[in-house]
Amino acid sequence: MTMAFPRFPDSPSSSGVTRRDFLSTAGAALSGLAIGSRVLSAKQIGGRSASDFVHVTPASDRLYALVATALSAAKDAGATYADVRIARQHMLFVSLHPSGGPSAEVGTSLEYSVRALVDGAFAFRYGNLLSDDSVRQTARTAVGQARGFAKLGRAKAELAPAPVVRGVWSAPYTVDPFAVPIVEQASMLGALSAAAQRVEGAGGRFSVAWRHETRVCGTSDGSLTTQTFLRADPYASVFADWVGNVFFPVPDLVSRQAGYELFLAPDLAETVVRRAEEAKRFAALPGKPLDVGRYPVILDGQSMATTAALLLGPALQMDRVLRYEAAATGTSILAPPDEILGQPLLSPKLSITADRSVRNMSGAQWDDECVVPETTPLIVQGRVVDYLTDRQTAPALARWYKAQGKPVRSNGYAMSGAVDRPITVGSGALTIAPSASSASMEDLCRDVKRGVLMLYADAVRSDQQLATGFFTDWGGQCTLCLIENGRITQRIKNTGVQFRTREFWKGLLAVGDSRTMRPVSIRSLKGLPWQNLPADANAPAGYFQSADVISLTRG
């Protein structure tokens, strides 16, 4: 290590690896890839691509017809309201076998579902063998079930109104991964792994899953939307000190809606090497537990984003707030709305918006109820001003919306992990507003006499109500460092950091500027049976007044 103290994360450095070096190890074929706006075809690249192996059927017209058939059957059977979703998916997963060879899996699937509302009761049915008869029967059965449930319940569901929409949309991308030969993708992963290993004592793990989905949603109100998503789900991590659990993510290789251009950034190899060098620097720091006590805590952008995605986002999902999820995923510390909305409960430095911008895994033009998602301010300067809603939960905020002069309607966060899973409320993509004035990581740490710096957290434990949070460096879930007089002096090992959620966020003293922003995309589970929903967040670094540090011993 050439410096007395390690640099803060993402400070400029040079790795000594040139793009030429990278290309020479990645294989001659890669040098033929053009980075630009045109979609590359398999013939141009050479070799077999996944598009040769996936069955693209039925055509969209057929999907529309099936939606219409199901809606018609539901209406004829007596549904007050119905929505139908059909999806056609292709999947490609590429990884590296321990022998060094590529491992590939392709898949294609069709799914559909019908949700029917009768006399204030919902029923949801799904299947995957598509035919006119099957969707018709599914719709009739859903209506019959809903009618039965209506007789059993003592209360009724209601839906907030939504405008009728019709449209077609596709997520933008540059390079179709299903057109890139599988061997080339494996070579790319191998080259990235080799780049990480250029740093002595370091290594990397790389794989990628691609999912292409065409999802058609139709409602009995008359809405009909067709969306095509292309989701990239890379796993990209470099490590140094495997036993000591120093795992650092590779910047820019974050799950998002994108094509193969994700892997074509010209400096990607250098980025991997730099990150491996950084991991090695941190692994080399002396490490020991920290004395138990209360300390100020600085979270880097990724750690802030992870905390937002896993704690604040779910706490603002209206179905959790209303306790619909009490027997499943849990409830919310930001409830009941009457006691929360508009109150200065959290730090004035905290402002969060939610959106479903298309680059994120959760991005969409319309939600699963054909509602256009709104960019929704959720927390403004420490005050909760809204929740994440769908058509079923929005009416619970009627009094608040009317007081604000807003219409009572869903803000477009009806989501499901797949169309054969029930619609629930998701978080979309959360953004914590950065500081408008200059505030780098170094600036945030400057006045810290003795505190904890948390880097690259990809998990935070909580509880059924999201009332507490718990981080640990064990298992590489984050890297903890001691800051003394503004400088990193050591790693902290065998330590847990725990906090009470509302107190913690009340104690947010400062946020970093846009330079410190980092995105995350995490899979979060929701419901019972549970389903995977993407939870995206982008956040600056944050300086918190305090959290409790506890010692973890392996006993």
Add this chain to the structure above:
Amino acid sequence: MHADPSSSVVLSRDALLDIGHRLLSLSTADTTCIELQHTARAVTRVSHDRVLTSDSGDTLSILIRTMSGAQLPVRMQINQIDESSLQFAMRALNELTKVQFGAPVDYLRVPDGPQHYLPVSLWHDTTAAAITTSGDTSVPLLIDAFHTSNIPGAGFIGVMARSTLVMQEDGLIAFNQETDSECSVSAWSPDRRASGWSGHAARDWSTVRPGTIAAEAIELAKRGMNPVAVEPGRRTVILSRFAVAQIMRHLSPHFDAYQTNVYASTAFAVRGDTTRVNKVGRQVFDPTVNMSIDPADPLGGFIPFGDVTGDWAAMPTHAVSLVERGVLRDLTYSIYYGLEEGKPFSQNPWALRVEATAETPLLTVDDMIARCDEGIYIHRLSDVAEIDRASGMQTGVTRDGCFLIKGGKIERPVKNFRFIDSPFGMLNRIVAIGKTERTAMGYMEPANDEPAYLWQWPRRPMIVPPLMIRDFNLTALADAV
């Protein structure tokens, strides 16, 4: 092998064989393995005096794995069975298998041909029938219970039936049908400061009593009202079966022989000793504890063969005694590591039986409370996660019933705690152990290394007793209710 019951909720053996034979006839690969799984499920969720949502239907999944020569295998997943889709899938796989991926791999070959599987009884007609009736009969019981008691709550009723068939071109055919069910109820006090939970999981729906479950959850919520804060620290605790199941399911990866012997990453690994790599043969837990896995366990069981997703072939699995009188007797071996080591395949099923030895007296929870001078009764846990594989250390938060015990009696409800402790320590601090039963788990996030194909509800059976443990580490108060 299990004979076909007379049920039409899921595809029969013959129907799945027909699809499989059609695919095999189209394959040109040296080896082809096909797994077909048809699952029918009915879930009803109740909250706020109504059916909140239902979630019912059926799904078919087909996973095909092919390999030619010494090349790495390729896999394809489809879920359509029309002739066009099947032909396209096999044509595509045949092409994909021929693509020369890297250097040849020296693959161990599993034994060819038909296999013999342990007879298991995982199917109940009552459960299959309940796929269409469970909501109608259970929902009124739950809604009425909440209404009558004036305690709000939410309920889950889930019923499942599944057919699984694995077949290969060499004549291997493995078939099984199973049913499973679970009912759970969460209730909370009107002031939202207390909650209760109860649940029951069984392959036979006729043994599940939703009304009783609701009553238990409501009673806990009532008794939990006005909790007080008690100092955290190391305390004697009585863990209900629900809490024990949530902790013990994280033990499964530790029994994996490859992780233990090769990566030395589990708590059963021995590090720094050139004479041994694991603790087999050593006392690892209290002598009153046995642990085992058994596909034919009468309280739960699981499919008696490995699967294409996790193990690449449907080799027979069998019962394994993992821990006897606290001594580690065996680990679980995947197909390939087992072949390397000369050990029989014993799939780590992520299902576990933990029980007292035959000579250990069993105590009920009430007995344990009566014998406790001072301690905490913990009914259930939330967000249990393993935070360190080497020690098995876990963390989580108590919920749904946490009570202070003094002088052999429940004195009062207390606020929840965060705990940090390891079952490898806890199971050496056993004070008393109760009767072992299959235990519902409700909502639960996947454990570290839990295979993705096992994430889905219902989870495989956890069969555990209540435990009284001394010096359980409650590290902090938790505000969560």
